[in-house]
Amino acid sequence: MAKKPYHHGSLRPALLAGAMELLEQKGAPSLSLREAARMAGVSQTAPYRHFAGKEALLAALAARGFEELTRALDEVAATGNAAETLHATGRAYVDFALARPQLFRLMFGPEIRDKSVFPETLEAAQGAYSRLTAAVEAYLASRRIHVKTPRVPAVTAWSLVHGLASLLIDNQITDMEEDGKNRLIDAVTGFFVTGG
Amino acid sequence: MAKKPYHHGSLRPALLAGAMELLEQKGAPSLSLREAARMAGVSQTAPYRHFAGKEALLAALAARGFEELTRALDEVAATGNAAETLHATGRAYVDFALARPQLFRLMFGPEIRDKSVFPETLEAAQGAYSRLTAAVEAYLASRRIHVKTPRVPAVTAWSLVHGLASLLIDNQITDMEEDGKNRLIDAVTGFFVTGG
DNA sequence: GTTATAATGTAGGCGTCGTCAACAAACAGG
DNA sequence: CCTGTTTGTTGACGACGCCTACATTATAAC
Numbered sequence: 395m396a397k398k399p400y401h402h403g404s405l406r407p408a409l410l411a412g413a414m415e416l417l418e419q420k421g422a423p424s425l426s427l428r429e430a431a432r433m434a435g436v437s438q439t440a441p442y443r444h445f446a447g448k449e450a451l452l453a454a455l456a457a458r459g460f461e462e463l464t465r466a467l468d469e470v471a472a473t474g475n476a477a478e479t480l481h482a483t484g485r486a487y488v489d490f491a492l493a494r495p496q497l498f499r500l501m502f503g504p505e506i507r508d509k510s511v512f513p514e515t516l517e518a519a520q521g522a523y524s525r526l527t528a529a530v531e532a533y534l535a536s537r538r539i540h541v542k543t544p545r546v547p548a549v550t551a552w553s554l555v556h557g558l559a560s561l562l563i564d565n566q567i568t569d570m571e572e573d574g575k576n577r578l579i580d581a582v583t584g585f586f587v588t589g590g
Numbered sequence: 591m592a593k594k595p596y597h598h599g600s601l602r603p604a605l606l607a608g609a610m611e612l613l614e615q616k617g618a619p620s621l622s623l624r625e626a627a628r629m630a631g632v633s634q635t636a637p638y639r640h641f642a643g644k645e646a647l648l649a650a651l652a653a654r655g656f657e658e659l660t661r662a663l664d665e666v667a668a669t670g671n672a673a674e675t676l677h678a679t680g681r682a683y684v685d686f687a688l689a690r691p692q693l694f695r696l697m698f699g700p701e702i703r704d705k706s707v708f709p710e711t712l713e714a715a716q717g718a719y720s721r722l723t724a725a726v727e728a729y730l731a732s733r734r735i736h737v738k739t740p741r742v743p744a745v746t747a748w749s750l751v752h753g754l755a756s757l758l759i760d761n762q763i764t765d766m767e768e769d770g771k772n773r774l775i776d777a778v779t780g781f782f783v784t785g786g
Numbered sequence: 787g788t789t790a791t792a793a794t795g796t797a798g799g800c801g802t803c804g805t806c807a808a809c810a811a812a813c814a815g816g
Numbered sequence: 817c818c819t820g821t822t823t824g825t826t827g828a829c830g831a832c833g834c835c836t837a838c839a840t841t842a843t844a845a846c
């Protein structure tokens with residue numbers, strides 16, 4: 395029986411892993427530093443050696459989330475023509491939110507008050523945003539549409555998929571069987587490329 | 591000096607008023623029943639005579655929010671042609687979110703786990719949704735577009751404005767002066783009627 | 787190797803919160 | 817007036833974030 399040593403050895407990753415599990419089970423507000431510490435088998439104040447406070451731990455989780463989202467967007471980035479890629483990007487964004495709703499809420503919600511306080515989180519978020527922008531730009535170029543900056547179309551496309559994802563995970567869209575919901579997601583995420 | 595009587599007299603509205611103020615200042619998670627009770631000048635457990643718990647109080651606030659949103663949408667419902675009305679409806683939705691971000695977050699966020707537990711809130715939410723649907727339906731009719739149900743276009747329009755509102759109040763869209771932001775909002779909310 | 791120093795973990799406590807049980811005051815209908 | 821119900825109060829429980837003071841271990845300079 396390995397009795398536990400005074401020092402954990404890799405507490406920071408252990409805390410992040412436990413906290414990520416708690417996050418996905420119960421959401422950020424119900425996640426407690428104390429419970430994450432319990433899962434790692436350390437005292438309730440040990441986490442403060444690795445994170446400035448609860449918000450800093452959440453910010454680290456959010457950064458991981460943005461990295462995973464970025465990866466998911468990259469995976470569909472080279473499929474078919476620009477219109478298809480844009481559609482697939484939107485679909486991947488919504489799929490990510492549906493697969494990990496609590497993480498998604500944390501990434502975009504108010505629990506992390508100012509991302510600029512957490513450079514790692516900010517950078518990871520910008521990485522994900524750049525994938526969206528790239529897909530929109532490529533689409534515009536393929537349609538020979540020229541704009542000074544792609545900001546307005548990028549925000550439009552982002553709003554569309556972000557709004558759909560938010561409404562879905564917050565249970566605002568009800569009374570649909572699974573199949574109809576899938577078609578709905580395809581229709582909405584495709585709206586930007588198919589036009590009105 | 592009127593010393594306070596044992597019975598407050600109208601505690602329920604007083605609690606709602608105080609809680610609404612706290613909500614808009616600090617957000618739902620930081621709002622405490624105890625502080626609302628303090629503002630009303632009663633003991634910390636008095637609110638339990640009028641609300642089953644914190645969530646029930648929040649649900650009542652959310653219901654008020656949906657009623658105000660409904661009113662705001664009704665105010666722009668009869669302006670100009672159907673396309674203009676739809677655009678104005680979207681703009682009013684975003685304006686509401688910007689004017690009362692914490693209330694907006696509460697209305698659509700996860701603090702109220704299941705609206706069906708709070709019929710007043712559910713009904714108020716459906717009232718607001720019906721205004722959105724009506725505007726979309728009128729627009730489709732004006733363009734002689736026939737659909738079996740307006741669900742897909744309604745959800746599309748809703749996603750667009752809801753996503754934009756969410757991104758704005760969660761500070762995801764930065765580095766813009768006020769003027770540019772206003773044009774951005776006009777462009778995004780108009781996207782549904784102007785087409786891609 | 788010994789020893790100073792930094793890193794990492796613990797113990798205990800403060801003030802806050804949501805909620806519950808038990809009790810007290812005021813109102814309302816007979 | 818008397819009685820039952822409504823509406824308040826008091827006091828407590830467990831959980832939380834976070835703080836200070838202290839203990840243990842790793843690190844590295846000599």
